[in-house]
Amino acid sequence: MAIIAEGDLTRAGYIAGLRQLADLLEAQPDIPHYQHGRLNFALDGTETEAAETIERTAAALTAAGIEFNRRDTDHAQAIEFVLAGVEYGFSRVHDAAWAVHKAQQSYEENVQVALPC
Numbered sequence: 001m002a003i004i005a006e007g008d009l010t011r012a013g014y015i016a017g018l019r020q021l022a023d024l025l026e027a028q029p030d031i032p033h034y035q036h037g038r039l040n041f042a043l044d045g046t047e048t049e050a051a052e053t054i055e056r057t058a059a060a061l062t063a064a065g066i067e068f069n070r071r072d073t074d075h076a077q078a079i080e081f082v083l084a085g086v087e088y089g090f091s092r093v094h095d096a097a098w099a100v101h102k103a104q105q106s107y108e109e110n111v112q113v114a115l116p117c
Contacts, residue, residue, distance in 0.1 A: 050092030
């Protein structure tokens with residue numbers, strides 16, 4: 001089994017890490033697995049770049065014959081699909097929704113809720 005550098009954040013490094021994880025879980029049955037098998041993350045970049053990534057992903061999944069769920073709400077855009085029980089998905093919160101969230105959280109440190117004694 002090849003050892004992958006911890007700092008390899010490239011696509012190739014990520015894929016190699018997933019293969020390493022699969023091999024480890026197969027070889028070591030005492031290591032538990034997450035029964036709901038989810039790999040979800042937020043996309044970096046601008047809202048426009050995320051929309052382009054989601055478009056390319058939808059086209060690639062369609063071409064591969066893989067069913068997927070695509071969501072575009074007032075809050076975010078997302079793609080999710082399942083392969084052999086593992087859910088893989090990514091999303092990007094819309095800039096306007098993120099701005100509202102940050103504004104709502106801006107007072108959090110200044111508000112203290114009194115608990116009954």
